[in-house]
Amino acid sequence: MFCVDDVSEASLVHKEDPYAAVILKKCRETHCHFCFNELPADAISCASCSIPLYCSDWCQIQAGAPKFDKSSNSFSGLEGLADDLKNYMSDVVLEGAPTLDTGHIAEHRHECHGFHWPLILPSEVVLAGRILVKVIEQNRRASADSNLVGFLDLSHNYLQLPPESKLEMHIYSIILLHCLQHFYRTELPISGIMVSKARSFIQKFFAFKMKKLHAEPLFSLQPVILLSQIQVNSMAVVRMQAPEVKGPIYEPGNALTSNLEHVKVGQAVYVAGSFFNHSCEPNIHTYFLSRTLHVQATKYILAGSELELSYGPQVGQWDCKDRQRLLEDRYSFTCQCTGCSELNVSDLVINAYRCTKLNCLGVILDRTVTTCEKQKLKLLIDAPTVYSKQVEKLKDANIAEVACHVFESDYKLEPQHCLVCDSYRDLEASCAAISQTVSCCKSSDTYLPNRLQDAIASNEVPTNILLDAVKCTDLLRTIFHPYNKRIAEVEDNLAQAFCLVGELQAAIDHCKASIQILEKLYGVNHIAIGNELIKLASLQILVGDSAASGSISRITAILSRYYGSHADEIYPYLRHLKGRQDAD
Structure with a gap:
């Protein structure tokens, strides 16, 4: 994602509602299942299954939960009530309730029949089910054939996954399709051939448990790829959690000295939001109001520059080797952003040891950090123009006080030695x-x-x-x-x-x-x-x-x-x- 024009710092560059979203299990009793805001004391449940909880009639209707109506069926357990009392109750319940947007795909409607499987299955699997339902409904309206793979043109890392993860995805895909069949019997048939191929996959998995399976999927099961796409592209919808202030902030009990927490309350797929690449030194920041994604520029960005957000820990949170390990494990790519390809003060000092020489601020690195920083230095030296610019940048960042030797083109980083005075530390x-x-x-x-x-x-x-x-x-x-x-x-x-x-x-x-x-x-x-x-x-x-x-x-x-x-x-x-x- 590139910006066409210059973008000012603190500018809102993108806003988007999710393609599909689901509440996390730990928040099912505390947050609205549609908007993800905290539930009020008088939360509303689904009139049919009574399991999902909503903060308002509007959220209940948007989610597709069966709504309360004025028919006598709505009072099946209250047959003894007078008709005027029933009408009064229905007027109170429905007062101000908006109508469902005809372009909206209800999320809960297909989950409200029989056993409530979203309560049991992992959030990613439930999210995959909601995406499948949305595709089916959209194709119904367009009178087109379903094509579940590539419908969002999102990347995935299925081929790089270990066999255990692949097996899990195949099993969950079959379970998901069986669950959805209760509502979509014709659109999602599970043929004997599909089950037979799944059985073959499982047999081969156990036969070659300690070996790598074929790079290509052993059978074409589109929801499997969808699960891999969700794993790579979905975002955690977060809320800022801070203690409630119940009185004047100049009273000791209302001093906020504890850490502010980002609490994950939901998981969602955003179509355009998924196209922002990663950087450990991002120039944009994401936040959520209800379930709507907002993307804010945190720096002045020149036209033609890429807009980059952080998929995980940034520079300053973890050092380079730990950031790269997480990104490799979770997303199957090696980060080559500026934070991971150029030397920076943070990666040098974040886990560094003190020099044994009095009043020396030089850093001493352990072997693992030294190996990572050596690789950065080698890449820079192999590109003289970039190296020259990097040296000037480092001088501006006052890196000399902690690692002045890095400015020397022939210097070799060594673990356990101070990068200022070369003192040794065991x-x-x-x-x-x-x-x-x-x-x-x-x-x-x-x-x-x-x-x-x-x-x-x-x-x-x-x-x-x-x-x-x-x-x-x-x-x-x-x-x-x-x-x-x-x-x-x-x-x-x-x-x-x-x-x-x-x-x-x-x-x-x-x-x-x-x-x-x-x-x-x-x-x-x-x-x-x-x-x-x-x-x-x-x-x-x-x-x-x-x-x-x-x-x-x-x-x-x-x-x-x-x-x-x-x-x-x-x-x-x-x-x-x-x-x-x-x-x-």
Whole structure:
């Protein structure tokens, strides 16, 4: 996907409703099965099977659930009621209910007969069923023959899947077709030949369990390819989960120092949305309002440039080798984005060790990270023009303070050696020291980091645990690099802990320390920094720090960059912060 014209930062570049969507099983009791918003206390269930739950009549109707009507059949269990009472009840239920869009394909209608199989089958299989139904209904209207493979022209990785995954997809496909046959008997016939070929596939799987099966599918079963397409192209519909504010934010109980969570509530396939390629340093950001996908530009993008989103962890979250391993396992491709093909500060420091030389900020890498960064360096050196540009870019990024030797064209990266002063560090001994540092304290047989996190979760942090955590952090700083992400995580935990015990200035200091590290990993305007600044601003307000106004301004700018005019809707807590800023 390329942009035709220049795209300004914080511009909405795409908006799209899903081709098909399904709620995740863990959210079936808490979120609407159509719009994926939280259910109200008076949720509405399907009038026929009573299993799906909806937040409104509109969502119930859109999903295709049988709706309430005024016929006597609607009151089969209430025969003793008077007719005028029945009419009153139906008027109340149907008041303001919109009619179903004739172009809309109902999602629940085919699932509402007999046993409710979406309750049992994996979400991806249910989603495949809803896509098949949509294709059948569209072809009915167009009087065309069904063609289930390639109907969305989406990529898949079936050929690269291990035999176990292929076998699972074939079995689920047969189960899915049997389920759909209850509603579509003629459009989805399951012939004896298909079952016979499936049996042959299973026999060959067990006969060659330890060997690779043929590269080509052993039989043409179109839903299998559809399942593979869903696995690669579907998106998780997420909601921002933050604690509810029940009073003024300057009261200690309403300080937001815990992490804001992105909760996956649904899974959906978006036709155009699937054509955005991946980058570990994306220039666009996705978010959801109800089930509608929104794509926002987070940088100024020149005309002709590709629009790229992140399929998984970005630069700053994981290092290069871990990002590439996940993308290879999940999507069957080797990432070659700028974040994975060029050196960057984040990948060098995120898991780095500290130099043994006093006051040296040089990084020391272990063998696995060194191997990955060496490969990047080799690719750059083999392309002199790109290498020259990369060197200038790195100098601008102040990489010299942690790895100045990378500017030398003949330099060879070596594990366990500082990339500034070349000092040596025995990482095996360092790892042993780390294990000893965070191991059980004499006063407890529980892992120290887990004890601190459990104490935070219980909103009660004993003094001995807090003191042990501070001591542990001081020792970790002597081993890990100052910009190592693990240091940022322990600083964040300490900020929460000190807030709970009422030492707010100490909480602010640790929160700032965490943010300073994350700014090195992500950059100063990344959404991760905005989330951390919300914590800082909450603490600053509690102590009456005038710097809170500046933090809130930064938060507003960052969240607007990623969510545009919807920032307040996505982050309800932001409204409280801005209200406090206006009051000051």
